[in-house]
Amino acid sequence: MCIRIGLPLKMVIAILMAITLGSGYKEGLITAWLRLSALHEGSNEYSLAVKACENALALAPYASPLYMRLGEIYLKQGRYDLAEGAFALAFRYNSRLTAVTKWGDALFARGEVEEALEKWRKALRLNPADAGLHYRVGLALMRIGRLEDAIVEVERALPEIPQAHCLLALLKAPQSPDAALAHAERCELPAWKGWPWLPLEAQDLKELEEILTEPSETARLMGLGGLYLRLGEPHLAERTFLKATVQTPGSPEAQAYLGYARSLLGKDPEPEFARALRLKYTLPLTHYLWGLHLKSRGKLEAAAQEFAYALSQDPENPAYCAALADVALMRGDYREAEKWYRKATDLAPDEPGFWLLLAQFYVDVLLRGDQEAIGAAQEAINLAPDNPKAYELLGRAYYYSGRSDLALHYLQKSLQLAPVWACGPEPEGEGTALTPIGPCLSPEALRIMYYLGTVYASRGEREAALELFHRIQELAPDSQWAEKARGVERHLGVNTF
Incomplete structure (x- = not known):
């Protein structure tokens, strides 16, 4: 728990620092407010940091660095719309390269990738050699499916941005596994968590390296596609599964996964699923993925039918039971949902994920703290003792049962995990450094x-x-x-x- 310095003492410190700098009266007040803003920010008092910065702006309403400072604070709070406005004003009042870069960062954090790309390209025109900007542009191009152009831009970020090797490993893996493996071996993951500029972590990198050494091209492509889906990169998944369908045109699995990747991109996947069904109608995977597509479009009855058929062909698969439970939950049929969540745990008693789904159903949906809810969460902990979600659900179950002492214990353990x-650290030098975006x-x-x-x-x-x-x-x-x-x-x- 931090010790907060009272506002008067903070202001005195800031004013003394300003006087020490020998500034004039107005300039001294502006400096004082900025120093005060920094002191508040250092104590995670962001609302007071914003207020101090606004007080400085009242004295100098056209000062671009003040808008930059305000935008940086908003970025740390995840207030991307306000950050965008602050950086736009900073750009208008002169901090052009840094402001337009951060403006793009705010747009990217809001999911407006093409708008962010436009700002970063504008920044590149101001500084064509900036490695951080080339990396940003490459990442944005990857996110909108322009994969070959993305490779060109990310390569231009080397050697200044070591994480470029990680992104290039992902981008090149389907077409050039040897080159991708060389990049993967040189990949330097960021030292802090929550870095928004790279979609993989240490365990994903290890899995990628294992897939790239797979001698069978078909198995390698299918493994890569699955990894891309788990990483939330449907454009990469689509390209990879498309290559797999060319490599093995008789594979219903490749066709089904290609359809699912296109579904995630908002495209019509029906032709790919139709081909997969013609190749092998009884393949449960095709019906399962088609069901996921139908569920995402709100067609719950049709989705349930597909999941039920998949289960009829593979009655020992707990994932199909969980899918039926999800649809029942979306339809408000809690009794049916509980039946299928419990069936999933019966089929896979050693898989913590299904116990978590059952516990989450009891705690999140039904707000239950009975022995069934506590037992499901405890079983998830037994199987995955480092999973913070399991401890959170157990703590909340005890809270609903009226045992606040145990609730505190398990919630505190969850927070520790x-x-x-x-x-990450504060940016150094030019404001195009690839630093974290969003709440700390x-x-x-x-x-x-x-x-x-x-x-x-x-x-x-x-x-x-x-x-x-x-x-x-x-x-x-x-x-x-x-x-x-x-x-x-x-x-x-x-x-x-």
């Missing part, structure tokens, strides 16, 4: 902290609860957990703004 800090706290940690705060509040430990709620609101004020925290604060009689 969760990827809490998702931040993982979504998992935000959620766990909220539930931990509610347990403290229920026990009458008001200060402990408010400390957690305050931290959530400072670090991610626009998140659903900040909104929920404000609701509990109002219930506790705290004025929230």
Whole structure:
């Protein structure tokens, strides 16, 4: 828990620092507000940091560096729309290269990839040799499916950006496995968690290297496609499965996966699924993937029929049971959902993921704290003792059962295991450095902290609860957990703004 310096003392420190610099009165006040903003930011008091920065802007409304500073704070809070506005003003008032780069970063964080690409290309025209910008442009091109152009741009980021080897390994793997493996072996993963510029982590890199050494091209392509799907890169998956269908045109699995990748891209996958069914109608995988497509389009009855057929062909597959449970849950049939979640755990009693689904159903949906809910979460912990979600669900189940002491114990354990800090160091030098974007706290940690705060509040430990709620609101004020925290604060009689 951090020790907060009171506002008057912070302001005195800032003013003394400004006076030491020998500035004029107005310039000294601006410097003081900026120093105060930095002090608040260092204590994770982002709302006060914003206010101090706004006070400086009131004295110098056309100062581009002040808008840059404000935008950086908004980026750390995940307030991307406000960050975009601040960087746009900084660009207008002169900080052109850095401002337009960060403007693109804010757009990218909001999922507006093509708009981000346009800003980064504009920045590249200002500094054509910037490696960080070439990397950004390459990543954006990958995300919109221009894969060959992406390779060209990411190669231009070497050697300054060592993570470019990681991205090139992903991009080149389907066509040039040897070159991809060479890049993978030189890949340097970032030292901090939550880095938004690379879609893989250490375990993914290890899996990629294993796939690239697979002697069978068909097996290699199918493995790569599956990895791309798990990484959330459907464009790469589509290209890989398309190559697999050319390599083995008689493979219904390749056709089905190609259809599923195209479904994720919003394309019509029916031709690929139709080919897969013609090749082998009874293949359960095809019906399962087609069912996932139908479910994503809201066609729940048809999806349930496909999942049921898949299960009839492979009655020992727990994934098909879980899919039927998901559809039942979406239709509001809780009894049917519970039946299929329990069936999945019966078929795969040693798989923690299915116990987590069952526990999540009991706790998240039914808000149950009975022995069945506690037992499912405990079984998930037994099978995966480092999984923070399992401890969170067990803690919440005990909370619903009225045993707040055990709820605190397991939620605190969950928070210890969760990827809490998702931040890296402050950028050095030019503002095009590839630094983290967004709240300095993982979504998992935000959620766990909220539930931990509610347990403290229920026990009458008001200060402990408010400390957690305050931290959530400072670090991610626009998140659903900040909104929920404000609701509990109002219930506790705290004025929230």
